[in-house]
């Protein structure tokens with residue numbers, strides 16, 4: 001049972017949140033009306049998680065956060081914020097906040113975030129010296145201009161320090177491989193192997209032997225045992241790319257490995273130790289596969305506590321031109337000036353939907369460099385489909401929901417629903 005502190009300057013919201021959370025999870029809940037009260041409680045008690053509003057008075061959520069960090073550096077924090085102050089929340093993420101939830105807030109999402117924060121907090125407590133965790137890294141190899149990508153990078157930084165499994169989800173070409181490599185590069189295993197395995201390429205019948213190896217004699221009379229990829233990655237990181245392709249037999253062995261740190265080769269009941277950190281990527285919806293019985297529930301649960309979601313490029317268009325600039329610099333090579341991109345072409349690049357994400361953008365930039373138009377990149381340097389996007393209206397910008405009482409309304413509404421769901425006989429709060 002986790003100890004959770006909920007902070008808001010609105011008693012009404014406090015009460016609603018508390019009754020909502022108490023109903024769904026058996027945590028030990030404490031509420032504080034405002035930042036001052038919260039600090040009092042923090043001085044005297046330990047909490048695993050603090051959930052706090054950002055916009056509070058007289059002490060703001062950010063002030064509270066700063067003090068709370070000093071008092072309880074090991075505590076996980078989730079900030080609640082209106083859409084308009086997402087930037088503040090992103091700033092706060094840099095100060096070691098675990099996560100934030102925004103309007104429109106969903107109960108499901110809040111519960112998942114809490115669950116993740118707590119499990120993540122546990123993983124950190126086990127694995128990390130917290131002082132070093134607070135040191136800042138910058139990932140020079142990852143372009144992250146959009147808020148969404150910055151959040152992903154922030155997670156990368158924290159999970160790198162742990163030894164827990166990581167799940168990286170995203171469409172093809174969004175940068176899952178790059179993120180996995182970065183986690184390895186910033187982890188204590190950086191001097192050891194980073195071994196990627198593309199599960200989509202391995203025939204199903206071969207999967208367990210490829211990954212877990214074979215015992216002596218299995219491959220033929222008198223033939224020696226053979227190590228699988230897991231043992232080959234000993235000391236380092238194994239990237240299971242597109243884990244949705246893992247066969248059921250291999251899933252069973254993988255869960256055994258994650259639980260026991262022992263590899264079970266084909267043809268023997270005797271496990272062999274391997275010290276390997278597992279990172280998995282997924283393009284497919286693993287929850288859906290689980291519902292269909294094609295992916296093990298226990299494996300999904302083992303992988304999801306630390307999940308990094310990489311949004312498709314069309315949902316973080318702020319990254320497009322910075323990525324273009326980066327690819328142009330790489331194409332030009334050191335000491336050479338990169339060609340510039342004329343405004344029409346810029347607009348096309350920003351508006352196009354990039355179904356194959358960054359991979360496609362990289363290809364298009366490479367091509368454009370070979371079809372320069374009087375030394376510049378113009379619409380003529382771009383494939384027709386991309387160039388056509390220049391005449392689209394500006395790419396849709398996400399609309400901020402109206403400010404004001406939406407959070408309160410939402411909470412009232414969800415409380416109504418949860419009462420309904422509880423059915424007759426459920427007590428009024």
Ligand SMILES: Nc1ncnc2c1ncn2[C@@H]1O[C@H](COP(=O)(O)OP(=O)(O)OP(=O)(O)O)[C@@H](O)[C@H]1O
Nearest residue numbers: 141142143144171172173174175176177178358359
């Ligand atoms: N944020 C980023 N900054 C810089 N380069 C990026 C970024 N994201 C992706 N790339 C580059 O885009 C290309 C595609 O990325 P990557 O291979 O990691 O994607 P992926 O999600 O693993 O794709 P796939 O599903 O096809 O395996 C790589 O060359 C990678 O270096």
Ligand SMILES: [Mg+2]
Nearest residue numbers: 176177178241
């Ligand atoms: Mg990849």
